[in-house]
Amino acid sequence: MNLMINYKEYTTYKQQYGIPVTIAKKCIDLATESKNIQLIGFHFHGSYIEYPVIYALAAQKLLRLADYARSRGAKIEAVDLGGGFPFEYGNHAFYDLAEMGKSFVRKFNKILEKYNFQNIRLIFEPGKYIVGNAGIALIKVVSKKYLGKRKLAVTDGSTYCMLPDPLVYRQYYDILPATKLTQPRIRTFDICGCTCDYIDKIGTGRKMPRLQEGDLLAVMDCGAYSIAMASNFNNLKRPPIIMVRENGELKLVRRRDRYSEMFAPELDVLKIAEPNELKNLYNLLRGNCNQVQKELDPLKLEEKV
Numbered sequence: 418m419n420l421m422i423n424y425k426e427y428t429t430y431k432q433q434y435g436i437p438v439t440i441a442k443k444c445i446d447l448a449t450e451s452k453n454i455q456l457i458g459f460h461f462h463g464s465y466i467e468y469p470v471i472y473a474l475a476a477q478k479l480l481r482l483a484d485y486a487r488s489r490g491a492k493i494e495a496v497d498l499g500g501g502f503p504f505e506y507g508n509h510a511f512y513d514l515a516e517m518g519k520s521f522v523r524k525f526n527k528i529l530e531k532y533n534f535q536n537i538r539l540i541f542e543p544g545k546y547i548v549g550n551a552g553i554a555l556i557k558v559v560s561k562k563y564l565g566k567r568k569l570a571v572t573d574g575s576t577y578c579m580l581p582d583p584l585v586y587r588q589y590y591d592i593l594p595a596t597k598l599t600q601p602r603i604r605t606f607d608i609c610g611c612t613c614d615y616i617d618k619i620g621t622g623r624k625m626p627r628l629q630e631g632d633l634l635a636v637m638d639c640g641a642y643s644i645a646m647a648s649n650f651n652n653l654k655r656p657p658i659i660m661v662r663e664n665g666e667l668k669l670v671r672r673r674d675r676y677s678e679m680f681a682p683e684l685d686v687l688k689i690a691e692p693n694e695l696k697n698l699y700n701l702l703r704g705n706c707n708q709v710q711k712e713l714d715p716l717k718l719e720e721k722v
């Protein structure tokens with residue numbers, strides 16, 4: 418259901434999924450009159466729920482519909498409030514889920530009482546909350562650039578092939594200087610991806626130590642949706658994933674993409690190239706700007722001439 422909830426800046430009015438609550442009764446009538454449909458529950462999924470009160474509002478609305486469905490002969494067994502729980506990132510914490518759970522159960526029981534429901538199963542479907550903090554992406558600085566006062570660290574990572582786009586998705590990643598953790602963070606850098614797209618910025622205005630080519634950066638809390646949303650834009654291969662067990666053991670759980678599979682849909686049809694022939698193209702795409710600048714240094718050029 419789209420329960421048409423508005424709370425502060427949160428809204429489901431623009432949500433394209435779910436039956437709009439405005440036609441819910443009509444749908445319940447259709448379902449309860451049909452021989453082929455057994456209506457046993459109601460579901461709501463609210464995506465990004467930063468205020469716990471929204472779950473209570475949703476429960477209230479779903480149980481009102483459940484009450485109506487029961488009056489039409491349905492035997493309602495469950496209500497499902499979907500996912501949407503936010504996870505902590507950087508210094509940004511949301512509500513405590515254990516506390517939220519306690520206060521929600523009190524409210525939910527009151528609503529059950531109000532509509533005289535017993536034995537209704539309550540379901541949640543947390544997604545990003547479970548896996549968000551579990552992912553860390555390691556990216557390497559491949560070049561530095563100075564645009565006026567702005568310092569850019571270009572990396573071999575990208576919001577396209579491994580991290581959901583911070584601009585499209587409003588995603589913020591804390592970024593740590595993995596190989597210089599103890600050094601003072603005295604410089605401000607934009608941490609850029611390696612594609613041709615200027616919006617490919619993994620983080621902007623981040624305090625870092627002096628960065629050099631080869632330094633590793635750790636992009637924190639990127640366990641949710643990263644690989645599912647990753648693409649092969651700019652012919653980038655999606656990275657491998659390594660699982661770190663509690664005892665420190667490492668296990669490769671996903672390998673890096675291969676050109677053979679990235680181009681397979683075209684090559685299968687066109688039969689123009691062996692997938693192996695494309696292997697060498699990869700390095701052509703990754704130029705090191707500083708190196709190029711050095712090569713073009715007029716003095717050096719003169720020397721060469």
Ligand SMILES: Cc1ncc(COP(=O)(O)O)c(C=O)c1O
Nearest residue numbers: 462464500501502542543544545
């Ligand atoms: C129906 C449904 N339930 C749960 C989830 C998980 O959502 P979240 O990661 O916001 O907790 C999704 C995500 O797309 C979903 O579509």
